[in-house]
């Protein structure tokens with residue numbers, strides 16, 4: 001341990017030097033009134049420079065800046081890589097003597113960021129560098145040059161302990177003439193046994209070989225990762241983001257998007273990348289927050305979610321996007337909107353009474369014209385006034401002209417027969433209105449000279465378009481539609497019935513309308529997670545007004561002009577940065593989808609739009625899918641990922657659940673996906689799952705008592721997983737038990753883990769949706785130590801309290 005302490009001291013001394021250097025550089029640049037240029041620092045110096053910058057944070061927030069070491073035999077060749085380490089993976093033929101003794105030729109320390117000493121010799125190798133790969137890849141079966149692999153536990157500047165694994169136990173190796181010591185009994189098990197908190201830890205010191213292959217897979221095209229619960233898919237996805245940035249920072253300056261199923265999982269995983277020394281360029285977003293300005297957390301009931309997620313919605317939305325204008329046509333009043341901007345007029349909000357009595361306000365945007373969703377909106381506060389849209393009356397050249405409803409209808413149909421987004425068709429509609437009025441005016445034949453005729457026509461147009469009656473009519477008759485407004489319009493059962501004819505059945509259409517009616521007539525109500533994908537689709541169908549272009553995010557290492565931003569004076573939080581990046585970007589260079597099995601076809605389309613030019617990493621487990629139609633989702637997924645070549649990996653080891661819990665969960669897997677294999681659990685605790693059965697009346701008291709019991713038995717967190725409809729109830733049951741325990745709806749438990757869990761009424765969870773058994777499988781695989789299953793009457797528990805679903 002003393003050896004490692006000595007090394008760590010050296011590392012910190014070097015980092016301090018680099019901080020001083022960085023400060024000097026900054027001051028110097030400021031003094032000379034100029035700043036650095038791209039490439040002013042050599043790449044490797046820049047790395048050390050960055051290490052200096054991050055030192056304080058890593059030091060304060062994360063326990064182990066330096067976490068690993070490998071002792072290596074001499075390699076086949078004598079070449080050194082850019083990180084200063086020898087490149088050969090295999091030992092030289094004579095590295096091992098006949099009597100099975102060997103000398104350690106090279107020792108490398110691995111850490112979160114690379115640090116070079118003043119001679120450019122590696123003091124710490126970045127965990128993502130090629131030279132660090134043997135630390136992760138080496139196994140006793142295939143050890144390569146590694147003799148001893150050491151995990152170092154340190155806190156700040158202090159080494160707390162070390163754990164060694166011998167990769168070549170048959171060798172007697174010496175280091176500088178002394179025998180190689182072996183300390184501790186395995187770092188992985190120590191890591192897995194630790195209590196869980198409400199945030200995920202990185203696994204950088206114990207990445208396993210099969211995981212390392214995924215993390216370091218070439219970025220090209222699509223990397224698909226399958227694996228059961230607890231195999232480290234989420235962890236691997238996050239480490240892969242950090243790895244890709246390390247590999248090709250310039251390329252990924254285009255941004256990496258990580259799509260997560262729930263805000264809870266976003267919050268749970270948010271700290272991992274900073275702990276790996278990466279803060280920028282990566283946006284972790286919940287699938288309900290992918291459209292700017294939307295922060296959807298509400299869940300639809302399963303029957304509604306099935307409709308909203310289905311690819312059939314594409315057709316319904318197409319009809320709605322065009323049909324929404326019909327609310328504005330005919331009748332004695334129109335549905336006014338904020339349009340007019342494309343016609344060069346200031347937007348003016350108008351409201352009108354629809355013929356069927358429904359009141360609607362299109363074009364309204366809760367955030368104003370430049371609000372976060374950027375979809376346009378009113379830009380003045382003029383009081384609403386009613387405009388008739390069943391006829392157009394204007395005065396031109398001193399004559400009164402009128403277009404009646406049938407003519408207006410015909411013009412609208414002609415314009416809508418084009419394929420362009422509805423909002424972008426407005427200028428064409430305007431032109432056709434003017435043509436029709438021109439014809440009506442009888443002025444067309446007045447001049448035979450084409451030049452004079454054109455002049456006349458142009459002054460006619462000018463005459464009309466400067467009239468309030470005309471612009472007002474156009475705004476009301478062809479308002480600029482916003483996605484929210486159209487979605488809200490779909491809350492009208494009669495209208496939605498028309499738009500969904502021959503696509504949805506009557507029951508589906510009615511349920512959908514009722515759900516969307518909650519958005520209210522102005523569309524400002526709370527969105528559900530599934531609504532967000534519909535908004536995104538509508539944005540495409542309607543055509544958004546062009547957004548102001550924002551400056552592209554600069555990579556600090558490419559552009560040292562922003563040196564002061566690097567200094568740890570005011571650190572932007574991960575969330576702030578993600579939000580800023582998100583506001584500036586709609587497409588990314590790499591997209592990582594976590595829990596990919598849960599994306600609905602509509603969500604795949606939304607995610608696909610954000611990565612049209614991207615490379616992808618897609619991780620998931622079909623057995624945990626809460627989507628009811630896997631074939632339909634697979635089709636949408638293929639469309640999003642395109643024809644890019646795919647590289648597939650499978651993770652096989654369950655690091656989360658002890659064997660006792662994994663065994664129980666496997667019974668449900670067998671029912672949900674017959675023939676599918678469970679991942680192999682690496683450890684066992686000797687504690688079997690506990691069963692408690694109650695009558696429905698006693699459920700609250702029993703769940704509370706079981707949660708309390710588990711809180712006494714574990715140091716970390718306890719999760720109580722219930723069917724979605726019991727979420728709020730369950731939170732009340734647990735009131736006063738403290739913040740180590742949380743209540744979760746089954747769909748919210750996705751990806752999370754707790755020291756112990758209480759799963760309440762398996763049958764209730766399984767019966768909640770067509771994918772219920774798979775959702776139950778997710779619920780049963782959240783605990784790292786202990787599991788209690790509470791059964792109610794509908795679970796038909798046996799004498800031992802074991803519910804029907806979990807018996808042999």
Ligand SMILES: Nc1ncnc2c1ncn2[C@@H]1O[C@H](COP(=O)(O)OP(=O)(O)OP(=O)(O)O)[C@@H](O)[C@H]1O
Pocket residue numbers: 188191192201202203206207208211227228229230231232233234235236621624655656750751752753781
């Ligand atoms: N190599 C490793 N070393 C230490 N811990 C690990 C390792 N791999 C995974 N783990 C731990 O195992 C747990 C499960 O990992 P993770 O959540 O990434 O799995 P998952 O495959 O995404 O699971 P699920 O599909 O259930 O969401 C986490 O606590 C993670 O830190």
